[in-house]
Amino acid sequence: MKRKAAVITLTAALTFSGVLPIGDVRSAAAASIDQKIEEVQKQQEQNQQEQQQSKEEITKIQEEQEHVESEIKRLDTAVMDTNDKLDKKQAEIDETNQHIEELKQEITILKERIAERDALLKDRVRAMYENGAVSYLDVLLGAKDFGDFVERVSALNVIAEQDRTILEEHKADKLSLEEKKVEVEEELAALEVKLKELEGLKQQLNSQMAEKQTLMESLEKQEGELHSHVEELENAEQLLAAQEAAFKEEKAEAERLAREEAERRAREEAAARAASEEAAKQQSSSNTSNASNSQSSSNTSSTPAPAPKPSGSSTFIWPANGYVSSGYGSRWGTLHAGADIAAGGTVPIVAAAGGTVIRAEYSSSYGNVVYIAHNINGQNYTTVYAHMRSLNVSYGQRVSQGQMLGYMGNTGNSYGQHLHFELHLGGWNAAKSNSVDPLRYLP
Ligand SMILES: [Zn+2]
Known part of the structure; x- marks a missing residue:
């Protein structure tokens, strides 16, 4: 079809050969080809400019990519750091919980021991009373509470060494119980703080991950752009080559057709010359033949061409x-x-x-x-x-x-x-x- 188009072009040009001498027709065709070559060269220059632009664009995108990549690296480090902190915080929390559990167990044991001694000591007091050691009873009964009672018993200094030891232990246990209760309170408060810190770290991690996600998306977008720029660049080169090839082929085809046309015209002219020589020899039927001859010769080039x-x-x-x-x-x-x-x-x-x-x-x-x-x-x-x-x-x-x-x-x-x-x-x-x-x- 392309070849056909070229034929049409040429035939169209030849259609006007009645007006233009042959040389002008050929130079017109050559000028048209020159124009096309000029067009290709212009296209080449334009393509080179566009390629340069694409290359600059690629460099720019690559720089942006590097920036985003270093941002992602920074965030990865931050995320790892936050994860570390989270792990440590969680370990601290586990430890605190463990400690609270231990304290609670200790408190339970202390309470049991205190309750047992309470019972034991009450038995002793009852025994003392029943044995007639009443003289102390008033002192003991004057106690405000059990602690005071123990103090008073100790102060009496009349009880056996074994009983004294029991009382000392009892006193120590009660003190220890109070301390452990305070310690549990403190640990619980510390746990509260740590849980809040853990929550904060989790939020930090989430926002870091979200930021990274955004960066990854922009990186992906940049990669897409880069890819399409590279693709454009490669395509422009391929296309330019294909266009050049197509134009060259067309030029060769036009030249071949011009050659054929010139040969055809030379043959026609030779035939016309021979005919007119023949006519000159046979002058008897003379006048009109020359005119009709030249008429028909110009007709051959103008008639059968399909209109472009x-x-x-x-x-x-x-x-x-x-x-x-x-x-x-x-x-x-x-x-x-x-x-x-x-x-x-x-x-x-x-x-x-x-x-x-x-x-x-x-x-x-x-x-x-x-x-x-x-x-x-x-x-x-x-x-x-x-x-x-x-x-x-x-x-x-x-x-x-x-x-x-x-x-x-x-x-x-x-x-x-x-x-x-x-x-x-x-x-x-x-x-x-x-x-x-x-x-x-x-x-
Ligand atoms: Zn469209």
Whole structure:
């Protein structure tokens, strides 16, 4: 189809050969090729600039990534530290709880011992009373409480050494009981503080982990951006190579056609010369033959050429059936460089015009995507078909207008099944500076 387009271009140029001498036709074709080469060179310069920008962007993102990575490292250290503190605090709490339990057990034992001695001492007092040792009784009965009673018994200094020991122990136990009760109170208060600290550490850990999560997400986003920049860079290089190849092929084809045309014209001229010489020899039927001869010679070049398609609305056909869900133009602050055509079900995507597939691949942004380079009436175009479900064509393949490229899909950066269709005047580039509103070119 591309070759056909070139033929049309050339034939179109030759159509006007009645007006222009042959040399001018050829130089016009050469000028057109020169113009295309100039276009490629411009494109190359532009691509180099864009590549430089992409590289700078990559360096910037890498720096940001390094910053985020060091932040994450810092947080990891902080989280580890907090975890350590949490473990230690928990151990302290366990220890305190253990100590409280021990104290409680000791208190229970002390209480039991005190109760037993109480009973024992009461028996002794009763025995003393029954044995007639009444003289002490008044003193003892005057006691305000049991502690006082014990004091008084000790003071009497009349009881046996064994009883005195019992009383001393009893006194010590009661004192120890009071101390342990205080100690338990203190430990419980300390436990309260430690539990609060533990709670604080847990909250700290949670916020550190949340911060890390945020950083990880931003790192992931940066990685995505980096990836797409690298992808863009690689793609731009590949595409540039493909476009250059396509233009070279076209130039060779145009030259071949020009050569053939020149040979054909030379043959025609030779034939015309022979005919006029013949006519000169046979002067009898003379006058009109020359005129009619030259008339027919100029006719051969102008008659059978199919008229080139007008470069207006009918050059391209709709690449898919559906409704336009989003048009070309500024969207959410950025350029939406194409038109979105949406439809449900299984919807074939077709080539909007004949051309060469210069890219058929998956990319994270475009999903399954096909790029086609066209040359129509001497103008280079690139069409892009994105988010396809599947790819039915491959790199380097020639496609005709209306040929199926695949089915409408929802791959890549797409929310819902649709075709993202771009049209570029000339080559595609990452900045999409050549993009135009494709709807203006559709019938
Ligand atoms: Zn779109």
